[in-house]
Amino acid sequence: MDKLVVTIGGLSVLSFIYWFFFGKSKDEIVEVKDNIDVIVDGGYKPAAIKIKKGKTATLRIKRLDTNSCLEEIIIPDFKVKEYLPLNKEVEIKISPNKNGEFNFHCGMNMYHGKIIVE
Amino acid sequence: MERSLSNNNQASQKLSFPIIGMHCASCARLIERQLVRTPGVLSAAVNYGSETASVEYTSDVKEEDLAKAVEGAGYRAILDQRTKDRGQRTSDEIKEEAKKKEIKELKLKVIVSSILSVLIFAGSFPEWITFVPKILSNNIVLFILATPVQFWAGWQFYLATRSGLKNRTASMDTLIAIGTSAAYGYSVWSMIFGGDKYFDTAVIIITLILLGRYLEARAKLHTSDAIRKLLALQAKTARVIRGSTEVDIPIEEVKVGDIIRVRPGEKIPVDGVITEGVSSIDESMVTGESIPVDKTVGNSVIGATINKSGTFLFKATKIGSDTMLARVVKMVAEAQSSKAPIQRLADVVSSYFVPIVLILAVLTFVIWFDFSPISSEAFKHAFTNMVAVLIIACPCALGLATPTAIMVGTGKGAEHGILIKDAESLEIANKIKTIVFDKTGTLTEGKPTVTDVISSQKLNVKSQKLLQLAASLEQGSEHSLAETIIKKTHSLKLKTQKVTNFKAIHGMGIEGEIEGKKYIFGNRALMDKEKINYKNQESRIMNLEEEGKTVMLLALRQAQGKLLGIIAVADTLKASAKDAVAMLQKRKIDVWMVTGDNERTAKAIAREAGINNVLAGVLPNEKASKVNELRIKNNVLSNWDNSKFIKHNTEPVIAFVGDGINDAPALAAADVGIAMGSGTDIAMESAGITLLNRDLNSVVSAIELSKKTLNVIKQNLFWAFGYNIVLIPVAMGVLYPFFGWLLNPAIAAFAMAASSISVVGNSLRLKSVRL
Numbered sequence: 001m002d003k004l005v006v007t008i009g010g011l012s013v014l015s016f017i018y019w020f021f022f023g024k025s026k027d028e029i030v031e032v033k034d035n036i037d038v039i040v041d042g043g044y045k046p047a048a049i050k051i052k053k054g055k056t057a058t059l060r061i062k063r064l065d066t067n068s069c070l071e072e073i074i075i076p077d078f079k080v081k082e083y084l085p086l087n088k089e090v091e092i093k094i095s096p097n098k099n100g101e102f103n104f105h106c107g108m109n110m111y112h113g114k115i116i117v118e
Numbered sequence: 119m120e121r122s123l124s125n126n127n128q129a130s131q132k133l134s135f136p137i138i139g140m141h142c143a144s145c146a147r148l149i150e151r152q153l154v155r156t157p158g159v160l161s162a163a164v165n166y167g168s169e170t171a172s173v174e175y176t177s178d179v180k181e182e183d184l185a186k187a188v189e190g191a192g193y194r195a196i197l198d199q200r201t202k203d204r205g206q207r208t209s210d211e212i213k214e215e216a217k218k219k220e221i222k223e224l225k226l227k228v229i230v231s232s233i234l235s236v237l238i239f240a241g242s243f244p245e246w247i248t249f250v251p252k253i254l255s256n257n258i259v260l261f262i263l264a265t266p267v268q269f270w271a272g273w274q275f276y277l278a279t280r281s282g283l284k285n286r287t288a289s290m291d292t293l294i295a296i297g298t299s300a301a302y303g304y305s306v307w308s309m310i311f312g313g314d315k316y317f318d319t320a321v322i323i324i325t326l327i328l329l330g331r332y333l334e335a336r337a338k339l340h341t342s343d344a345i346r347k348l349l350a351l352q353a354k355t356a357r358v359i360r361g362s363t364e365v366d367i368p369i370e371e372v373k374v375g376d377i378i379r380v381r382p383g384e385k386i387p388v389d390g391v392i393t394e395g396v397s398s399i400d401e402s403m404v405t406g407e408s409i410p411v412d413k414t415v416g417n418s419v420i421g422a423t424i425n426k427s428g429t430f431l432f433k434a435t436k437i438g439s440d441t442m443l444a445r446v447v448k449m450v451a452e453a454q455s456s457k458a459p460i461q462r463l464a465d466v467v468s469s470y471f472v473p474i475v476l477i478l479a480v481l482t483f484v485i486w487f488d489f490s491p492i493s494s495e496a497f498k499h500a501f502t503n504m505v506a507v508l509i510i511a512c513p514c515a516l517g518l519a520t521p522t523a524i525m526v527g528t529g530k531g532a533e534h535g536i537l538i539k540d541a542e543s544l545e546i547a548n549k550i551k552t553i554v555f556d557k558t559g560t561l562t563e564g565k566p567t568v569t570d571v572i573s574s575q576k577l578n579v580k581s582q583k584l585l586q587l588a589a590s591l592e593q594g595s596e597h598s599l600a601e602t603i604i605k606k607t608h609s610l611k612l613k614t615q616k617v618t619n620f621k622a623i624h625g626m627g628i629e630g631e632i633e634g635k636k637y638i639f640g641n642r643a644l645m646d647k648e649k650i651n652y653k654n655q656e657s658r659i660m661n662l663e664e665e666g667k668t669v670m671l672l673a674l675r676q677a678q679g680k681l682l683g684i685i686a687v688a689d690t691l692k693a694s695a696k697d698a699v700a701m702l703q704k705r706k707i708d709v710w711m712v713t714g715d716n717e718r719t720a721k722a723i724a725r726e727a728g729i730n731n732v733l734a735g736v737l738p739n740e741k742a743s744k745v746n747e748l749r750i751k752n753n754v755l756s757n758w759d760n761s762k763f764i765k766h767n768t769e770p771v772i773a774f775v776g777d778g779i780n781d782a783p784a785l786a787a788a789d790v791g792i793a794m795g796s797g798t799d800i801a802m803e804s805a806g807i808t809l810l811n812r813d814l815n816s817v818v819s820a821i822e823l824s825k826k827t828l829n830v831i832k833q834n835l836f837w838a839f840g841y842n843i844v845l846i847p848v849a850m851g852v853l854y855p856f857f858g859w860l861l862n863p864a865i866a867a868f869a870m871a872a873s874s875i876s877v878v879g880n881s882l883r884l885k886s887v888r889l
């Protein structure tokens with residue numbers, strides 16, 4: 001009986017984990033005109049940013065999360081690595097000249113976001 | 119600092135600049151009010167977050183007025199080129215402070231939780247450690263001792279878990295928080311209702327992981343040493359001539375055009391050109407060149423280098439973020455934030471890693487509970503193995519494997535004057551199969567001298583007259599050899615004559631009129647074009663060319679043109695050329711030389727350098743297409759190899775080494791562009807690797823650095839993947855059926871901490887690599 005309960009319970013937890021991490025709806029894409037505020041709190045909000053090719057956009061990034069993993073933002077394709085002091089806005093200028101999706105992430109590559117250039 | 123001009127009815131300008139000293143949002147309002155009150159200011163906005171002011175003002179407002187207004191409010195405006203750096207450095211300083219604070223806090227937590235862990239461990243196993251007081255084994259005492267470790271020292275794991283779950287993502291902290299909470303929570307349950315206790319497991323895991331974080335944080339501080347060291351090179355003040363006096367001013371206030379005095383032993387504050395005096399300058403800190411360089415009036419000097427002997431005056435030409443040092447710092451910082459292609463796999467794995475480990479942990483629990491060989495121990499086994507799986511998984515090592523190696527590797531390069539533009543260049547430099555050297559200025563010193571002046575026997579024109587005519591014609595030319603001939607004439611104290619109707623003939627030479635007579639000066643092609651007969655001198659010309667000299671012919675251009683004489687010029691091979699070429703060939707790299715010289719001259723120079731493959735007679739604008747041709751040729755060769763069942767995974771990588779502006783297209787066309795010498799801005803921009811010194815051995819060093827860095831990355835990735843692939847199943851208990859082995863969660867914590875530290879430690883090994 002115990003085994004049955006544990007097995008059913010275990011399978012339910014497995015389905016929950018799967019749904020929780022892999023079943024989330026896609027990030028809402030936010031288009032940038034000139035500048036955009038990005039809040040860093042348990043991830044990046046918004047996490048999908050659309051920028052027009054050839055335009056310069058300013059990301060105003062503010063970290064509200066004390067988690068030290070999030071203290072650095074890295075946008076490898078634009079060669080950006082910035083330290084984000086807590087509760088302080090940091091401006092990052094980006095001028096993409098190539099179409100595509102460019103990921104950005106925290107210093108340890110655990111939190112992700114993307115820049116979509118069209 | 120950014121400027122823009124807007125063309126309204128009244129011409130206005132916009133300027134944004136950083137402000138120092140603000141500590142609250144109301145400071146920003148105060149400065150805004152003060153700025154707007156300044157006559158001529160149309161609008162002002164001060165951002166407290168980014169500590170900058172944006173001001174729109176009419177043309178009659180001076181920057182000093184704005185600075186005064188800000189100072190009037192009790193703050194400081196940074197109104198010169200250094201502003202950006204200043205802003206960045208402040209952020210760096212904040213980071214440095216935050217890091218130091220973090221390390222201090224971690225240290226305290228490690229010390230306190232270590233003491234408590236030892237007490238809890240002793241209390242949990244009274245049968246092993248018999249001398250401890252009995253009270254330590256009391257459940258309530260154990261609970262009291264374990265709670266601060268779990269919720270004070272381990273609080274950061276909960277915070278991180280919370281922030282991740284809000285976003286439906288998980289990190290390593292999630293695994294630790296869940297694992298230790300399970301051990302702690304179950305122990306509290308057992309304390310009340312009876313059962314096994316795991317307080318020791320929970321606290322030892324937290325202590326070991328915090329210890330790991332502490333050591334890792336300290337080690338990581340050193341991965342960015344290179345930039346810190348570069349920034350520390352900068353001088354703090356400059357001695358500027360103002361009227362008849364000399365004043366020491368902060369380096370941020372130096373303006374382009376300022377005349378600056380540098381005394382022996384002092385650092386040169388900014389980039390510039392010597393206007394008075396001579397000296398010997400140690401540039402090793404920027405270029406990696408160990409021998410001091412002699413400089414005189416007209417020579418350029420680099421900021422942050424050290425003046426060894428004489429006193430001199432120089433004019434500042436580049437300040438703030440335009441200086442060589444600032445650009446080097448920027449380039450290193452950019453390279454360190456770029457991503458090596460090899461990292462992609464690790465990226466994909468880490469994005470699924472934590473959820474998969476959570477799934478494996480649950481599976482471990484269920485399987486052990488259902489199928490444990492000893493049913494009375496089923497729960498105990500299931501529980502400890504689940505905790506062990508959660509704790510041993512280490513996504514951090516995967517995340518740290520590549521970036522730490524790239525940081526240390528690029529930093530190491532910068533110390534030796536090897537600037538790497540991005541991680542990709544560093545990665546592929548290791549795979550170079552063909553390397554093409556530009557001749558002039560790269561393989562050779564780029565300082566040609568006149569070696570032979572031979573007059574045509576029939577006409578018997580004096581060699582001095584030949585030189586004088588050639589130098590007069592060359593006055594208007596921009597060709598690098600023109601300077602050589604003019605210099606030679608000056609050294610013989612000969613005067614040049616006036617030239618009319620001057621014309622440069624691309625790829626051939628020049629023509630012009632002196633005292634009514636038409637002259638032409640150039641190569642054989644020019645003589646052929648003008649139908650000048652030089653055949654009687656052909657053997658002489660060939661002899662000179664076989665000695666590696668560039669031969670130019672001077673002729674009178676008239677109905678029946680006559681050859682007046684021959685001038686030969688030679689450039690000396692760099693001392694390091696032969697060694698560098700030999701070293702490259704030893705690495706089985708195909709070495710080529712490209713030059714505009716004719717084949718005979720080119721081959722003579724190539725022979726001297728030990729190069730067998732020569733591309734001669736290549737015009738400057740053809741270099742890029744030659745690089746592409748070589749690539750196609752190599753591809754054909756490698757395909758041919760394929761047909762013989764030799765497997766080639768990658769296309770052969772081709773590198774181009776050059777210096778001047780005309781090399782930029784070839785540098786960009788190659789897979790790895792290597793710019794030599796101090797390099798022009800354009801060459802630096804197009805090149806993946808810039809060598810700040812003129813030593814050709816640096817090319818070998820750059821390839822060596824690439825190889826060593828890539829090896830470290832591979833070791834790190836192998837270790838990080840291998841660690842997780844091997845130890846997660848061990849923690850799940852796969853060895854139990856064969857050997858009866860199970861992994862204690864505390865040992866899992868130790869292994870996981872050691873794993874991250876070993877990756878960072880392995881990367882730091884690159885610091886001691888000999889280049």
